[in-house]
Amino acid sequence: MSIKVERPGLLTSLQDLGRYGFQKYGVIVSGAMDAVSLRIANLLVGNQEGEAALEITLVGPSLTVKEDLFIAITGGDLSPQIDGEPVPLWRPVYVRKGSILSFGACRTGSRAYVAVSGGFAVEEVMNSKSTYLRGGIGGFKGRALKAGDIIQCNKMPKKSEDLFIKLKNKGGFHPFAAADWYVNPASVVNIKNKTEIRVIRGGEFDHFTPASQKQFFEQEFKITPNSDRMGYRIEGRALKAEESFELISEAVSHGTIQVPKDGNPIILLADRQTTGGYPKIAQVITADLPLIAQLKPGEKTRFKEITLEEAEQLYLEQEQKMQQLKMGLQLKKHKE
Amino acid sequence: MLQPISGGRAKSQMKPLGDSAILVQFGAEINEDVHLRVKAFTDYLETHPFAGFLDCIPAFTSVTVFYNPLVVRRQGDSGSFSGKERSPYKIVHSILEEMVTGLEETNTDKWRVVEIPVCYGGEFGPDLEAVARHNHLLPSEVITIHSEADYLVYMIGFAPGFPYLGGMSEKIATPRHTSPRLSIPAGSVGIACSQTGVYPISTPGGWQIIGRTPADLFLPDENPPSLLQSGDVIRFKPIPPEEYKIYKVRIYEHKS
């Protein structure tokens, strides 16, 4: 089984849950920007939740499906269509051999994920299939997809076959068929809150001037076009740290908000460097990282402070919802 | 230059880096003693990982420990850890505190010396003359000063396999270029102020480039994927251009 890339889109790369264990060698984590969407896409087609899937950014690719395929599309709504007909998100979908999966306008969010049942047949590099774009390793040939690429897919797991066949029969000569059930992302991620990202204080919060501390939570920040998988540069009234303060380089993580000398914060994301020397004013809570990943340049957001204990609780609740979803899917598989 | 850890150290401090990482601080300034504690703690943690441990990043004065709060909490619930603590951060905090206390016993008496061949000047080191001029030296003197020192790898960061080195002589310190070059080839050896380093992958940068090594510092197909590791001592060995293609990296294991 394989798919052929007709047009690559803006930035389409293979990502899984990231490359851990090598940060001390300067090897960045990479991985999906919106890990929850990636996990759900995989679960819908019967994969392990951490399998690699295509991460699609703002302008989607055009892909020819070479053999019958079983897929799920999650994340932002980039108007996916198969042979010109809209495909629903967040569902298992049978795609008929020869059909073309393409994307249109970016309606909500900015990143979509396409998982195929069985996963993509690429080698793991340092225990991960994620593409490390600058390092040129992992994913498909260590780079974003290009026109003409042919990506092989693995055989689908046995447990997915029944649903696949059911959908295939339902589809008939139609280019695709979607299940009549789906996952609502709002039941796992706090989507309503996307303009109010929750954070906890950063390690150097106290080194910012009192006015800047206040401003950080009161003002609105705009996502600038200078935002990518490494980080989002955001703009508001400039924030100031104490003149004399110097930080010795130390680790940063997914969601760290650091403030360089110019006073405009950077939210560090999937392709962040392992360490940084700018003061950290705040840290986006893990449960809200999917919201950040779906913000696009030009959009505005605010930050709301919560405590570490609240952040931990929100994370644990989100994981519990994922657990329920996994069980629900398990039951579905038995029933199909 | 490296001594085993001796007693009488300041207490470490810990603080959260978000809801799934914790930063353990071993000192307020960059020095070899703090570095050795950072290294000893990292080594211990990696050989004795706790349930839920994901990754760690040793830096100049700190080690940041990444964990999965869900796994940590489950262990907490099942009573594998002492106490009835519910917060994953607090559970990890107490585990790490115990490790840090136990560190007193650990001595680091082994290190590696890595000899990196460098072809100085010419097309490989376009800024060698500028560095010499800035410091009122001859290019050959810059090479001698740069290659006779021992450098300690404090940490790896910025790019895969990129070493932050300590130990360069102030005699050859030179400021960065005011505007960075768009692409510096992999292997370039540079100077920025009183720091020296080697670029493992091609990247934009403002460092003064004095030479290039044919050695690969980033080894994605090997484990570890980096030629250098935190705690290594490196020496630069000048080689003539004709040896550039037949170089050899030499690694000596050192035991005291």
Place this chain on the structure above:
Amino acid sequence: MLTLNQMKDLIKTVDQSSVDRFKFEAEGMKVLVEKIAASGQSSERIQVGETPENQESISAAAAVQKEKVDKEASSSTDKEQHRVLAPMVGTYYSRSNPDAEPFVQVGTKVEENQVLCVLEAMKLFNEIHSEVSGEIVEILAEDGQLIEYGQPIFVIKNVD
């Protein structure tokens, strides 16, 4: 870990499905829900354990008795009117998201296979399709209401 309510939901969902035995294992947690047919009645057993060695059995055998729903009888009480029954336990939603238009309202003419509502169970949203074409004359559920298996949700009048 499962909460008591989640466990109850799980028992209920399994009970009202055609599944007889459901085993789930993830990250050190193990759940087994099993229907045991005894003298014409079906009962359930749920097992929860942290590790395979340490399995506790919480018996809910007596608690749940399956209520037989006579689908054919209730779906054709009247030749003119068709009642749409819930095929599963779940929370009723009339629209795909809070900002969307409801799928149908009283008076809406529906085609066979048209989506009428969604029922949510365990984070999965299941579309309920119309089995007939006709006109919605009554909606028997409210947004957010928990619907039991076999509970009527819509009344559709046959228009032809």
